[in-house]
Each structure stands twice: as C-alpha cells, then as structure tokens.
Amino acid sequence: MNCRFCNSDKLHVFIDLGMSPPSNSFVDFENLQNSELLFPLKINICEDCLLVQAEEYKKNNEIFDDNYLYFSSYSESWLKHSENYVEMITQKLSLSKDSFVIEIASNDGYLLQYFKQKNIPCLGVEPTKNTAKIAQDKGIETITDFFGVEIAKKLSTENRKADLILGNNVLAHTPYINDFVEGIKIALKPEGICTFEFPHILNLINKNQFDTIYHEHFSYFSLYTVTEIFKDHGLEIFDVEELNTHGGSLRVFGKHSSNETNKTETFQKVWNDEKNMNLHKLSGYLNFEEKALKVKKDFIEFLEEKSKQGRKIAAYGAAAKGNTLLNFSEVNNEIIKFVVDKSPYKQGKYLPGSKIPVVDEKMLEIEKPDYIIIFPWNLEEEITKQLSYVRTWNAKFVVAIPKLKII
Ligand SMILES: [Zn+2]
Structure with a gap:
C-alpha cells in the first residue's frame, strides 16, 4: 500500500472507522435478510506529502454504478449554491x-443547466x-465515463479544450488523482481556468466531521496538498474561496503554471491558517480518532x-454522513425507527448496515417521533425550518456533530 499521489510507503493511520458497507448501497426489501459486503473504512496520512487518503478497497466502477442514488437536484440549497x-x-x-465549459461529475445537470x-x-x-440520463434529457451534452487523461486527449484532438473546467466534490472522489489532474492539464485552454470544490480537511479536524469520511471519498485535502498535487502536473493554484458548503469547503482556482499570476491574499490567509494548525506537518493529523470516539460515546448514550x-426516535436525511455515524456507532433500526428522505429513489429502501427504512416525509405526521436526528448537519437550518x-x-x-446538540 503506497501513497496514491507520491507513491511513498510511509503511511500512518489517521482514523479507523471499522468495517462498513459502501454508504450509497441502499438495501432492497428482498435483500434485507442477506448479509452485506463490508469494507474497511480506514484512512491514512502520508508522511511525505501529507495527503490524507483511504485505503483502496474496491474498484471505482463498482461504487458509481448504474444504481447510484445521489441526485444533486434534490437539495434546494445546493441548487442555489450552483x-x-x-x-x-x-x-x-x-x-x-x-x-466552452466542462463540468466533471456533472450529475443530473444540476449546475450546467x-x-x-x-x-x-x-x-x-x-x-x-x-x-447522466437525466442531464441528457434536459438537453445537456454528457459523456458517461470517468474523467482522466483518455477523455482529455480525445477532447483535445477534437479541438474542444475548455475555458473553464469545474468539479464540485469530485476531486475527493477520484482514486486516480494523478490521472485526473493530468487530464485537466490536457483539456484546459492555455488561458483557461479550473475551479474545484472539496471539503476542507481543516474543518474535518477542527469540527470533528469524521462522518464526512465514507468509501466514496478517496482523498481529504488541505490547500497545501492540493497545491502540491496540481504543481506536480504543471498547474498552479493561485486563489481560493472559503465556502460554508459541506461544513466548510474550499473552492480553489487553478491555471497553467506557465502563466504569470500572483497568489491572492485569501490564498495566503488559508495557507497560514493551515500552517498555524500544524497541517503542514504530520503532527497536526494525529489524535483525530480520539475526538471521534467521544462523539460516538455521547451519541450512543443519548x-x-x-x-x-x-x-x-426518527431521523432525517438518508445521506452518506448518517451511514458513517450509524455504522461507526453500531446503531440499528431497533433504536431509530425510520429515516425521512425527499428522494423517491431512496424511499422504500433501507440504509446500508443499520437497515433503517427510508420513508416519505408524511411518516413524521403519522408516527410523531419525539426526537428527529438530523444527519446532514450542514443543512440544519434548512431542515429545521422545513420541518418546523x-x-x-x-x-x-x-x-450529533461536532458534539451532541438538542434543538
Ligand atoms: Zn504521499
């Protein structure tokens, strides 16, 4: 097992969340009694380049298969953000x-529209x-494949290099980070700009967001590591914005290294924030597991x-976050009776691992639960308003995160 960016074999454990099923593998009623495939959810940090990364456990195309149940257009705040x-x-x-604009991981066309x-x-x-089919039905041209050098070369020979390449929450999802970033280098026009959004590891550590760790996430970036990776492929990150999405994300701006630009003040600010938290050395990443165990203990006791x-007790939001917390805490459907989710694609199915049934919102009126656990804590405001x-x-x-709070 070597680092997926620099190939070093000096990997240390960042957090070990135990064995769990892939968080988007919802279970059908027919399969409720069958055992699920479990994979280790163990995250390492590379001593040499400081990239925090999952151990590869499964081929990419087995996770993002045709039954993938995440449709971006079901979150109103995400649409507004886009x-x-x-x-x-x-x-x-x-x-x-x-x-010409290219979006990588364009999902159902939620942004390109x-x-x-x-x-x-x-x-x-x-x-x-x-x-992709939903995007195509909206008239948005979509290539159904994984982005990388191969697609980039094809676009380049077709004279379809981009003025803008963007990707939201895809950089963290690709196991082949070098092939991915090299693809950007190839598909970007000489004066082109690329932007990428990803959850900032500084918040993951500061705000205890271990539930943003799931199998579909292969890397957890700092501004430092992303800058180093892009630099290695002839691209320069020169600007960054701090966003509130997903509990605190970064949106980085990149360009070809050969174009002269000064790094912005915000870039320097975030760079220094990371430095002050020791994120430019190994020591800043140790002791994270201990904080996660405290959340688990408080959640179970409650x-x-x-x-x-x-x-x-019921819950809201059949998203990956909830599954990580539930499986790490070993909570099942005897304690949490059901989870409400807007997506009709998830309703009628069961959460992987905990086997909690996913139901329509009207179940709240019928069952009148005393407590509703909000799994997507980043949407707390939106959800409490909607369910007032x-x-x-x-x-x-x-x-439950960063610490147990009753509202
Ligand atoms: Zn490394």
Missing part, C-alpha cells in the same frame, strides 16, 4: 456563447448512467437513554 457560482464565474471570466440558460456551450462528464424512557410543524407535538431535533 446558480450563484455560475453567475460569479460567468462575470469573472467573461464567459459567452464563444466559450444554468450555463445552458445563458447559452454558454457546456459539456458534462458523469460516470453514472442513470444520473439514544440508549431516550429509548429506555420509551421515546420514539413537528413542534406542534413537541418533537426536538438532534445533531
């Missing part, structure tokens, strides 16, 4: 009908056929106490 991005970047780069509305030519690259008192009617029967909301 629309704002398109406005911002269109102005910043003066994009027009003569430009806003470029299309502006008549800016765009192309999506999305490996999961069922999500559930056991309320369950003993005969309280009814549960106050009529005095239900309370609960968030």
Whole structure:
C-alpha cells in the first residue's frame, strides 16, 4: 500500500472507522435478510506529502454504478449554491456563447443547466448512467465515463479544450488523482481556468466531521496538498474561496503554471491558517480518532437513554454522513425507527448496515417521533425550518456533530 499521489510507503493511520458497507448501497426489501459486503473504512496520512487518503478497497466502477442514488437536484440549497457560482464565474471570466465549459461529475445537470440558460456551450462528464440520463434529457451534452487523461486527449484532438473546467466534490472522489489532474492539464485552454470544490480537511479536524469520511471519498485535502498535487502536473493554484458548503469547503482556482499570476491574499490567509494548525506537518493529523470516539460515546448514550424512557426516535436525511455515524456507532433500526428522505429513489429502501427504512416525509405526521436526528448537519437550518410543524407535538431535533446538540 503506497501513497496514491507520491507513491511513498510511509503511511500512518489517521482514523479507523471499522468495517462498513459502501454508504450509497441502499438495501432492497428482498435483500434485507442477506448479509452485506463490508469494507474497511480506514484512512491514512502520508508522511511525505501529507495527503490524507483511504485505503483502496474496491474498484471505482463498482461504487458509481448504474444504481447510484445521489441526485444533486434534490437539495434546494445546493441548487442555489450552483446558480450563484455560475453567475460569479460567468462575470469573472467573461464567459459567452464563444466559450466552452466542462463540468466533471456533472450529475443530473444540476449546475450546467444554468450555463445552458445563458447559452454558454457546456459539456458534462458523469460516470453514472442513470444520473447522466437525466442531464441528457434536459438537453445537456454528457459523456458517461470517468474523467482522466483518455477523455482529455480525445477532447483535445477534437479541438474542444475548455475555458473553464469545474468539479464540485469530485476531486475527493477520484482514486486516480494523478490521472485526473493530468487530464485537466490536457483539456484546459492555455488561458483557461479550473475551479474545484472539496471539503476542507481543516474543518474535518477542527469540527470533528469524521462522518464526512465514507468509501466514496478517496482523498481529504488541505490547500497545501492540493497545491502540491496540481504543481506536480504543471498547474498552479493561485486563489481560493472559503465556502460554508459541506461544513466548510474550499473552492480553489487553478491555471497553467506557465502563466504569470500572483497568489491572492485569501490564498495566503488559508495557507497560514493551515500552517498555524500544524497541517503542514504530520503532527497536526494525529489524535483525530480520539475526538471521534467521544462523539460516538455521547451519541450512543443519548439514544440508549431516550429509548429506555420509551421515546420514539426518527431521523432525517438518508445521506452518506448518517451511514458513517450509524455504522461507526453500531446503531440499528431497533433504536431509530425510520429515516425521512425527499428522494423517491431512496424511499422504500433501507440504509446500508443499520437497515433503517427510508420513508416519505408524511411518516413524521403519522408516527410523531419525539426526537428527529438530523444527519446532514450542514443543512440544519434548512431542515429545521422545513420541518418546523413537528413542534406542534413537541418533537426536538438532534445533531450529533461536532458534539451532541438538542434543538
Ligand atoms: Zn504521499
């Protein structure tokens, strides 16, 4: 087992979350009694380049298969975020009908639809056929494959290099980080810009967000590591924005290294924040596991106490975050009765591992639970507002991370 970026064999354990099923492998009723495939969820840190990374356990195409159940368009705040991005970047780069935009991991066209509305030519690259199909039905050209050197070369020979390449939460999802970044180098016009969003490891560590760790995430980046990786492929990260999405993300801006640009003040600020937290050396990454174990302990104690008192406990948001927390805490459907999710693709299925049934929101009115655990803590405000009617029967909301909070 070597580092997926620099190939060093000096890897140390960052956190070991035990064995768990892939978090998007929802279980059908017919398979409820069958045992699931479990994989170790163990994250290492490379002593040489400081990339925090999962041990590869499974081929990429087995995770992002045709039954992939994540559709970006089901979150309103994410749609708004995407629309704002398109406005911002269109102005910043003066994009027009003569430009060309490529989005990697374009999902169901949740973002490219806003470029299309502006008549800016765009192309999506999305490996999961069922999500890509929805984008194609909206009239968004989509290649159904994994992005990398091969696709980039093809686009380049077809004279389809991009003015803008963007990827939201895809950099962390690719196991072949070198092939991916080399592909960007090839597919980007000489004056082109690329932007990537990913959860910032500084927040993961500071805010105890170990539940953002799941099998589909292969890397956890600092500004430092992402800058080093891009530099290795002839690209320079020169600017960064701090975002509130996913509990604190970075949006980095890159270009070809050969173009002269100074690094921005924000870049220096984030770089220094990381340095002050010791994230530019190994010691900043140790002791994280201990903090996660404390969250697990508090979460289990809360559930056991309320369950003993005969309280009814439900949850909201059948997302990967919840699965990591549930499986790490070994909580099952005897304690948490059901989880509500808006996506009709998930309703009627069961969460991997815990086997908690996923149901429509109307179940809240019917069952009137005393406590509703919000798994996607990053959407706490949106969800508590949307579900404010549960106050009529005095239900309370609960968030487990960064520490147990009853709302
Ligand atoms: Zn390394």
